[in-house]
Amino acid sequence: MKLTISAAPHLRTRRTTRHIMLDVLLSLLPATAAGIVYFGWEAAVTIALSLAGAFLTEFLWVLLANCVWRAPKETLRTFARQFDGTSLVTGLLLALCLPASAAHWYMPLLGSVFAVGAVKMLFGGTGKNIVNPAIAGRIFLFLSFAAMTVYPAPAFGAIGNVPGIVTGATQLQGMLAGGPLPSSLDLFLGTGVAGCIGETCKLALLAGAIYLCARGAIKWYLPLLAVACEGLFAVALEGFDFSYFLPSVLSGGLLLGFLFMATDYVTTPKSRLGNLIYFAALGLLTAGLRKATGYEVVSFCILLMNFTVFLIDMALPVRPFGGKAKRRGRAREDRS
């Protein structure tokens, strides 16, 4: 007879971190597939390299941190036990926000090694990173390689009748510079729209996001709030020209960022109110910065907002059921 002792409760939900991460990976499958269809084998290679880089970085980190040479078998078991799929999510997300023709083959590899190694593992692994690793990886590459600003357009469809041609400026930049508004349908399907691997086909992104909401992994109203705030503020900045709403929210990496990157648990506030504030601010910030800079700034906005998470969490009071809100703030007894 071997009875286990532990504190109550003795029932646990079957849904663990691994299940959630598997759901996120599944939800990204449509966008991944669309990216490969639109951009061909180059996209597939980029995705594979990024995934491999992310996984191997975590693998080697855990091995080295546990002194693998002392007890190889046990270390491998430790890795298997702690592996929750977060590095794969990071790798895939990073690949989806890179241009398909990553001019140098090592770019996605470098980005994912930086994302997982420097942004996640260095800070303590899963749940300890301050900013979203995929976003940080993208920005790292963006600041390091000029190739990150050259986006190919998919091999079919036509906006501006330049099919299959690598373009420097995206439709978004053209639009922000006062150019003609692109067709919303083309933007939605990504036909002929230059951009990153995963961000062109909005239909695929939405399908994935609906799956995530249905599985209870993300709250449907949070990305919706961010998108609505972004669109409406963009409309307001254009002198309340409502024809800007759809092109604004459908262009660039906005949906990929808001649906899959901004909703990362680790880098969002803990409470419901905190999340509402966070996502509303993210939408407003994106619209404002887009207008001010004339560039695609979604990843920078998410990075900036990530730094506010701790402040939001500390500023909001706990409101117990049936009780008055307790003001948070510095612990007073510490001073005396």
Add this chain to the structure above:
Amino acid sequence: MKAINGKPFLRGIRLRGNKARSEDEPICPLPPPARVAIPLFGHAGAPAQAIVRVGQSVHRGELIALAKGTISANVHASVAGTVSAIETRTDGTGVTGEYIVIERTEGDDAFLPPLSHPSPEEIALRVREAGIVGMGGAGFPTAVKLTPPAPVDTLILNGAECEPYLTCDDRLMRERTQDIVRGGEYLAKALGASNLLIAIEKNKPQAIAQFEGTPLRVVKLKKRYPMGSEKHLIYCCTGRKVPAGKLPADAGVVVQNVATALAVKEAVELGKPLIERVVTLSGGGMDAPCNLLCPIGTPLSTLLERAGGQTERAVKLLLGGPMTGKALTGSDAVVTKTTSGVLLLTARETDVSSPTPCINCGKCAEVCPMRLMPMQIEFYTAAKEYSHAERYGGVTNCIECGACSYICPARRPLAQAIKTAKSELRRAKQ
């Protein structure tokens, strides 16, 4: 009276009931065991003080230990026999306390004189004499609840039984409907409460139908854990919120378990003290799940034998429900006044995996019925910063339902951390 629907309550968790195993098993009296070990601390508050000597023979129902102070309860002999020992033991949950061991012999009952048409004061006195405590799990002396600090207009009988597996209250409500109504009426009279409600979760349609034929107002509650929590039950039945840190009486309400109401009825009309209770035996490790009426102090091994408990198959033996019950190291524990169930859970039913890092998903805060921040409490408790745990998590309001630990995808021991922080804060205050 026709049943009404209770207010919905949005937080909390949905749990599989797992009640089918034992809900159709009628309550069956357990033959009195050869030996009982009656704990003197089987209630909230101070342990009772033994007033018998070793070697003394006692009748069934005789007072053997006297309540010490206001928040305490009398203890009575649950079988007739001879006191063979008064000893200190540590049971399988790790709780150390004093027990009176009685070897059973044939003997008479020695109950209190029955009361007819008792006054409110007489009822309260009888409840105190009979050693009645809250039988839902907390074990708070019922007599104390009958002298509330604020005027009370509503009494709610708690038949929610939101813990999975447990069916003892359900069976009592089906089989002893009229007795529970009488007990409720005595309690309402003692309190001076004009509203008498009984709250039942919708997964017990038979109990609801039974009570619809009585003068009690039945409130049908949505099946949600922890619906049976006092504060949430009051909110769902009356719409009143108990202020944080205050008693239900401050909202004009008192809540009593249905089993407690039955005990009150028996104490008043039969003079019978609280010497037995219904215990549900269930879980995948039990061959014959059942609901047994057991004398207080019956050893768990006797119960397991009766229900065909296969400890080889099980990984956890629990005293109480699976959400708030205590895990035991072995069957060396006894039935107390608050034991609602004995469960043998198999590896498929429970979970013994170890925690992984918090991913900040916020699900614990989402399900917390008290709207606290369990992840913050756990974080600061791990760093022994208990005052921060209170400031950023509101730990003192916790009702210890365990919903946070249940939902956590990272298997964090949240409820355990909260209990630690609570006891540390309490100690710091002293």
